[in-house]
Amino acid sequence: MFEQQILPEKPSRPQPASRRVWLAAAVALPLMVTFGAYGVAEFGPREAVAVTPVTEALTPPELISRVATTPFWREEVIRSGDTLSALIVRLGIDDEAASAFIRSDASARPLYELRAGRVLRAQTTAEGKLLQLRYMAADSTQLQLLATSEDFVVKQAPAALTRETAFKAGTITSSLFGATDRVELPDEVTRQLIEIFEGEIDFHRKLKKGDRFGVVFETYTLDGQVIKTGRILAAEFVNGGRKLQAVWYESQPGEGAYFSLKGESLKKSFLQTPVEFSRISSGFATRFHPVLHTWKQHKGIDYAAPTGTRIRAASDGIVTHAAYSSTYGNVLEIKHQGVYSTLYAHLNRFAPGLKAGQRVRQGDIIGFVGTTGRSTGPHLHYEFKISGNQVDPTKLDLPRNQSLDVREFARFRPHAEQLNAQLNLLARVELARAD
Ligand SMILES: [Zn+2]
Known part of the structure; x- marks a missing residue:
């Protein structure tokens, strides 16, 4: 679900009936956001993203000799304080040889760097014999422990991350960070939000109760899990009743900035x-x-x-x-x-x-x-x-810094307007949910 893409470790709570309606609406919308955001990315950050699909290369089928007739995949979200042995039990692994390998083999060390919120996946036979274990070890490295005919082998490779877009909106009641925490906007995205609008908004002195923000930003996922966040693609901030909007635009690959819908630079x-x-x-x-x-x-x-x-x-x-x-x-x-x-x-x-x-x-x-x-x-x-x-x-x-020239503005405008329309729609849904 859309919200869970951001912080998937949060277990989904049962929603009251009145909220379910809005959740259904929100679920239907991400497709549009994705479409709009990629529209901008056509001439924008997509080129800068090196997403290497290498997962297939990681699983040479001949390595798996203990072929089970019914292999089971299970996954466990790592909780803070979790130990590897506790996770092995929860994953239904009942395999002394595998446990011994994980305990003693140096190549299995990265498995001990458990990070709360991340997911460990295991494939076992019906009897609990381990066939393979997968874990996102570092930001972009997937670790795979595979059973071979003799023993086990650990492989590491860059993960095939999927670029997606996410949307968050919030209203300030006491502080900006109070509001971003409430809607679980990652700090890295909040930092960008401040940077985008600080030429226009004095964040130290002019934030007001009731100020609102909405953000469309990139996320990189692996098997539905958000691994990291990327750039803000579009954002709006209503400060003291004054509405500011920003859309990311690259005039040349690698050279981008945020502009208002009128094509004015937001940087002063x-x-x-x-x-x-x-x-x-x-x-x-x-x-x-x-x-x-x-x-x-x-x-x-x-x-x-x-x-x-x-x-x-x-x-x-x-x-x-x-x-x-x-x-x-x-x-x-x-x-x-x-x-x-x-x-x-x-x-x-x-x-x-x-x-x-x-x-x-x-x-x-x-x-x-x-x-x-x-x-x-x-x-x-x-x-x-x-x-x-x-x-x-x-x-x-x-x-201010320079605005877009006429030719650039002609390219910029349709994408900016599309993104903005979606931002407005999502913000209305979000506000209605919050009520
Ligand atoms: Zn002074």
Whole structure:
């Protein structure tokens, strides 16, 4: 089922009758999402995905000599704290030779790296003699233990992952991470969601109760199990009643970005906030007001965040200054294109190796929040300057990156509109389910 694709280890609970109706609707929809998402992928990320179907090569039939008339396949989801011996019992394996091999043979070691939520599959004879055991050991390696006429053999090969798309939507009641946790949106996808919209939304200060998001993203599955997540293909975020939309588009293979439905780049020339919005910093902000002082009080913006929170370069530029001062503590300044520069103060430390003269790209980690210099608690003091004079960046309409040109927009639009229509439909279903 669609929801279970995301976190399949969750056992499905019986649903109340009223929810079943909506689940049925949701089940019918993934096909459409898949279709739409692949539509975009035609000129997009599909090329970048190396999915090698090698499962067949793993199972040379001549290796299986103990051919049973009725081979049984069983599977067990690994629980936290599970041991291999417990799983062997649950899988119905009653085979001393197999157990001895697994215990003693070095090639069987990866089987001991059990990860909760993953699945172990076993094929046995009716009597419980092991024919084969399959396990996804690392992210893209499938491990296979096969019975031979003499003994057992372990094979490892890249798994044949299937690329699929998934959809999640949620509403913020207390915090963004509270909402993403509730709908089981993987953190890696949440991180991308923040990155896509942070040019438009000040996640530290402007999230509101009732804000909503919807995301269509790639998943890679093996036998119906999600092994990893991929890229967000389309997303929307309603912030304070303002609806923002993003669609992934690659103008050339490997060179992609997110655009609004109108073809405008969602990336701005400067980040709204240089303090990384993470699970840690957002938790902090809910307990303490994130802004200690306003612009008026001291010509800068203060972001309260736990010591060690990552600070990013607001835009591309060159580090002109990185040193200690008694008031600013560890402070660094970056000169950007044209008349712009930015200053970051009270850092606990600079990024390793960072020094004056260095070139940085927007989003690069340049240091970590601290409370050095004249400071009463961990925070980042951030100044935005035009020709050396501090200005309030929240009052400026900063330039965006380039929009799609007419020719590109003509290619982009039908796919973007299709994805968006599906996003809207799924979001409505999801909202109705939540009610
Ligand atoms: Zn300050």
